[in-house]
Amino acid sequence: MATPNEATLPKEMLSFVLRHGEFSKAGLRLGQLIIKGRSPIPTPNFVGSTSRGVVPHVTQDVLSKTTRIPAVYIGLEDFIEKTPPKAPILRQPSGKLSSKLRDFIALPSDCVAILGARRVPALDCPKQNTNTAISICTSVGFQSLELDDYVKCISELQADITVGLADVVTTEAISQKRLEKSADRTHAWLRDTLTPRLDDPDSQGPLFAFVPPLEPHQQSFYLGDLADDYKKEITGLSFLSPETAASLQKDLEALPRLCLSDPSSPQNVLRAIRLGNDMITVPLVNGASESGIAMTFFFDSIPDGQDIPLGFDLLATPHATDLSPLVSGCQCYTCTKHHRAYLHHLLSAKEMLAWTLLQIHNFHHIDVFFQQIRNAIEDGTFEEKAKAFSRAYDSEMPQSLGQGPRTRGYQAKSVGGGEPKRNERAYGRLEEHARKLEEAESGIATPEAELDALDLQKQGLGEVQQ
Template sequence: MATERAPSLPPEMFSFVLRHGDYSKAGLRLGQLTVQGRSAISTPSLVIPTSRGVIPHITQDTVSKLTRLSAVYVALEDFIERSPSKSPIFRQNPSPPNSKLRDFIALPDQCLSILGPRRIPAIETPNQNSNSSIAICTSVGFQLLNVDDYVQSAQDLGPDITIGPADIVTTKQVSQKRMEKSADRTHAWTRDTLAVEPENKESALFASLPPLEPQRQSFYLSDLTEEYKGQVAGLSTYSAETAASLQNTLEDLPRLCLNNPINPHELLRVIALGNDLVTTPFVTETSENGIAMDFRFAVSYEARNQKLGIDLWDNAHATDVSPLVKGCGCYTCTKHHRAYLHHLLSAKEMLAWTLLQIHNFSIMEDFFEAIRESVRKGTFEEQSKAFARAYDPEMPRPTGEGPRIRGYQMKSVGGGEPKKNRKVYGRLDEQARKLEEAESGIATPEEDVNAKDIEKLGLGEVQN
């Protein structure tokens, strides 16, 4: 067992213990992250991306009472309006020991707060990063966030972990010169961030590593290893492969992968490459699609062709009073049944997505616990192969409509694009027209009304 703490923080405030053993093959790791005042996190573990500081569809008290979630990711661009300093979050006056960030979003004490500049997954912006700013997408449009403003905002908000600024290229075609610039900018931004004497020393800095080959950022990695190691508490990556390319470099620092694995198969690959914390936005996406996750890592070796989830939009569940997943001990499965969830989805009740989130988070927590147990026993590789054989390669395709999509959640493609949400209340327009005509005193005959029907209702009589 080896223990490494960030010397820039008091030893009792932040620590990461990495356990080594015969099972540590191909980068696979097992450890424990401890931050003062928060629940200790056994790694590998999941991090839940938030929307405007809140886990979608569930309230903060629900997080405390009905989930085991231990870490959330918060994006600064979610709170920026016209300028960072004028946003309401910066006008908070929290009571100690709460920070402005934790107080504003009412984050439960059990959850570790991680602050980064952009959402996960981030929306591609039309403007690109500059030498001193990061291109972001806010609720009032695309903007440039000055790196110094981001660093100052992080100090002011006081998250448990701050993600270091990084020049991440979002375009598909990237030139060699642009990749070199990405490494140079990230290096310079990290250096400048560490040079600033922080007012709030309780926030640990995770230095960002762009998704580049090690040789392209060898100078940066060298500085992280030798010069900055005492000031950096962890590493944040934007590609699963980055952790694997580090090999024995900085292995004693926790690694947070700010990635978007699309299903549990991809998640297993990310973990196998040596990532300790992984963002999992696909959980919320699955819930919004009306799908209840149904998979276990400890699967029978003979199992084949099993689905990764249950589509509760399917009419086959309309009278099914069995739990969402047999044997699941979550609140949703012990208190409700498939027919009820099917009804809620059909009625577009918000409670449907709340109950699905509770269930799917429970499935994911059990999944990670089984992964950690397999690492301890040295059976991870064998069980991963069994899992790949047992389950479909993709999540079930959604057949129903999810909740309303907010404009800042989707990339804008320019003028003339279709509306992101279909018109729900269009059928009321005709009734509004009829009411307006009735109030104006203009009689408008109904096209589909028969004279005999009017007579039966006693509203008139036939004249010979």
């Protein structure tokens, strides 16, 4: 199929082109996602997870200069610690041709901004969703996000791609009635989100309909309604479970698919691609970098052997004097400018630069990994290499020896029951020195000061005045 000229696309239009036009039996497919004003994204590809609108430990200029992250996913709950109309992100001015969201987070122009209600991975909220709102986790606690507020937010923020609101059930034990309610709510919310677009189609960006995780027969009914009622209004599909892509109806197969999952390993990424997912969030990259892990796996030159680590911990003692790059032949900024011993030192000293350099390497590595996957799909060797990859590499990322950087409490799951603080006191060791300094400056004798004076008297260097 021919690729459309970007210049012919309307301002907010999204185009997804399948390179081969047909799907293989395994669900593998190659495509290209085109949005006017952004760099085309070859698929399958990855989406970077953000915190407060930025990739952790990487400033936006560093992201633009040293990485090739094609798209980032942004959770609205990161920005609405206040009621949406009063949230700073909505009160900032922006030009008619710019996006409030992009201006607020200073996102590079060639990177696609994907906006959803909740961050990925999202925390479980104790408060239940209602017929008109979902429960979200903000920096000041759990709150409710009304559908009307969400629709206003996506209209004002003008992201490149917006994910529809969904009633996601996160508890393990779910009744049949609750699943049906989840499907009904998500369907109704999609209808209410699309209604304002019918009057002014060009005022809104592309919308990806969310497909909640349901039982097979319920999912079939839900997808059937989606195809019958909203196929012309939606521009893509989004879901949490990679398996959803394999159950799509033929009328929806040509739409781009965004999988907002949290794969724990590259093997799970390969599985999601095998099922036909086009864009996949990869929070595991942030997790590896914060754990001091440098990724070292490949898809085109799989080594012989078994249980080969997917990466290595730079805090391990052997790296303290190792002057080799993280990965031999790697062309990322970190590997071409620095060596393992330097990053080992930075991690040991808890310097922020350590995690920045690791993020640069790991995101470059995952970008190369996806490029190798696309090449394998094109030349028909994907299945063979995927099996060899699973045989050769560990199924889990390596364990970390370090503590990692300081973390935000509201983005980490609480276990309750006297849970210890996640971060050590940064300045606790200075309190004793501060107390002694105050005593010295006050001029008031203390028992410790008198003891020092007696020592001086014993040595014949002075006398104690009574």
